[in-house]
Amino acid sequence: MASKANKELESWIKHLSGEDMPVFSGTVADVTESVNSEDSSASEVAQTILRDASLTSRLLKVANSFNYNPGGKKISTVSRAVMVLGFEQVGALTLTLALVDSLSEGVQRHKLTEEMAQSFHAAIQAQQLAKKMGCKSPEDIFVATLLSRLGNMAFWAFSGQKGTEVLNLIQSENLTEQEAELQVLGFRLRDLTVGLSKSWSLGELLDDFLSDHHGNDERHNIISIGQELAEAAKNGWDSEQVAIIFEQAAKKLGLSVDEVEELAHQNAKHAKEITRIYGVTDASKRIPQPNIDMGLIEEDVDEAKSDSTDEPRLTITEDTSTAVTSKYPEPDSNVQLTIMQEITSAIEEKPSINIILEMVLEGLHRGVGMDRALFAILSPDRRTLTCKYAIGEDNERLCKELRINLSNTNNIFHQVIDSKKAMHVPSDPKKLTGTLSRDTLTLLGPPAYLVMPVIVRSKVIGIFMADRNASGRDIEEKDFIAFQQFCQQANMGLTFLAM
Template identity: 30%
Template sequence: MGGPQKAPETLEDWTELLRAQEMPIFSNTAHNIYAALDDRKKGAMELATVILQDPNLTAKVLKVGSSPYYNPSKQKMSTVSRAIVVLGAEIIRELTLACSFFEAILSSNDKNRANREIAKALHAAVQAKNIALTVGDVSPEEVFVAALLHNLGHVAFWCSADPHSKKAHAAIEKSGLDSAEAEKKILGFSLRDLGKKLSKSWSLGGLIEEAIAKPDSADKRVQLVKLGHDICQALQAGPDSALMTACLAKFNELSKLPLPEIRARIEKNTEEAALIARQFGADDASRFIKKDAVGGDVPADEPFDKKQLQFQILQDISSHISSQINLNQLFEMVLEGIHRGVEMDRTLFMLLSPDKQALNEKFSLGWRKPVPEQKLRILNSENSANLFFNALRQTEGVWQFPEQHPALYTPQIVQQIGRHECFIFPIRAENKVVGLIYCDHSIHGLPLTRDDFIAANHFAKQAHIGLTLYCMKSH
């Protein structure tokens, strides 16, 4: 045990090394996002839950999603659930995959080569998406993601910090051969073949897999992906190169736009790509996209301010309940406000069953369940009141401590929830209890504070107000 790992020799060995060891976060995120969007029974909250499991990813999605490129109308978005409503699930899929992709590869040791690969991927994606929008493609976001991941083998290989990868990097760099020849000689396969294998192992499917497997396909959407990459190569070759002439002709054939306008679009896309790279945190890649660094247009990250975030989310909730109220969206925003704004580890909204004998999970954030789809259910079946049904009898929210109220932590509660200090807020509509909100610091073990209780209680009251207004409008 613990001996040195055997050097990868075959395409399968390298695929397993890069898939399992180097980018597991991207692998899981990609799979979960696709699953949440492809299952028609699942809604925005399932997608939001996948994103909210990763605080860094959440912050990045909201930051980049608020940029003019994604949100030209500059609508305010403080919550992921609000971002999904404003931008749409397809844009969020594009954004989240791009963010998780960058998150997984920005830690590379060989910064120079890795940043070149990242720059190429993002630049090609922006160019391809613009062409897709121009020609009225059914899903420009899908074209963006397919172009971003088109050179997946190259990106995964050159961004790998594994010792075996570093050794192979050095051998390729020193070989003096052209890239494709060096790959074949040193590795025994091409990085394009590696990309095909990784795409299959990650079950990315659709246009992504199609464009990687058959880049010269006559399929119009595959051609959009390829043209995005060809334009990037052509820009390196020069504005009057044969490659650029071919790209302009292809763009013209697809769009029927005049050549001067096509050149102007390509230039604008380059600027956009450089700005987006900066917002993803890839400053060096941004400089590769546009040799002279883009200055002044991208605001620096503001330090995290918990109270400011609470205020922004409360504003979003107030805005929502002052118009047409969607109860699912209201509770998603309230739960996200408590989870992110008050920095709770686990947050849960449960509804009381019509016979008042069970509480059933409606939404949850931060729970590490063995089976993610499994829903929590607490029964009112014990001899004395348990933690949750006791809270339903209270007129206000409660702050509970296991050592002060051990009897409330019944076997059912301990098995499903654990024995943790927590806040519980009963939720009422027209003086009838309809459910509760539960939250705790059970993962990181930090003590709860009075400020936390006041802030969480404020969000719970917004849920009550929204529910009351909804009932009044329904009569």
């Protein structure tokens, strides 16, 4: 029996990984690796986000909300978001948005909305408690708490007939959810969460918490309190269950009951707003608020149930003014302007040179609408260009493999460096003014390219290059002009930073 249950569980994990939530599982792996790597840069975190234009626009929208950017200074690039908010916060935002996207097609609308509301509520409660207690990484606690019921959310999003069977057992035979899950599936949805966490490498904190071997880890206590508050609050903030949890939490955290109650009420309001900002409006409405008649909440539930057959999808709201449907970004003069202004502001703060390079590449990709953009650094002996940063199509391969030999003076990249001038390398071979090596053509594909030297204190230190090879779109003169403007701004900024 246990063997059959294990096979069923493995089947669910495999199906969710390969068919239902492959983008989320891949995003988790990429973001976790980038955020946890000691050698990681803003561009590496940005790479994961920039692969999805819709995710990029939504991340920037959330990053510019008052809750994350109370100063109101506009954030227009992912690189800038990492610089201002930090790796951990941007990582948490990205994973949350990816989760919301992955669950947006959920068919059991009412149960999925309920699970997402509870998960977001618990995550915000835990995160804010972590900040109150001075925990080192409240963002990690937010993510671990949010994903601690991932199995429940994933099941109700993609359960099909099995979900209906579980609901029928709960309603007709008066079984608990766990009893109904075991009878229909052969395993609990908590077991599915454990399996997904291990399979998708959701993090050591979540794995340890789910193992039930909490020990004296304060973070585990905080996650538990967040979960318990979110669960109990569904019965009303004035319920006896909530009062008991307030007392238990006060003892565990070394706070007064009044302090815990006040903080929990504030967190509930904050959770409602944050969930709305993430675009999950249905779930936002389901987060219980203090001093609100629970009868009104129950009325909403009945309404959701009655609507479930007519409108089975979870409502995800998105800012249509920033939504992008094309795989490759289109030129956008407004985006160009805002990113150039942001680069100017960043230069005044004297960040690392790498940050400016990364912001310029993002401007070329998202603003000028290039399929990819890269910065290659010139070797000390000035004989080789090596790709250091790349954004867009095939970026990882370029960073690993692109090496351009400059020993041939007829080489086009040698000509750009020698002349210290930008070049629009034409697609027509008859119009080429120089040569390109076979290795370079293999990696980059045939022209057209835009190339411009990076000059600091009158000395060339590398080149910017961009193209539209992947999409096959033409590069117009206005694109070349915009490309040069970004590169020139980089040159001025880097010279200023080198002073």
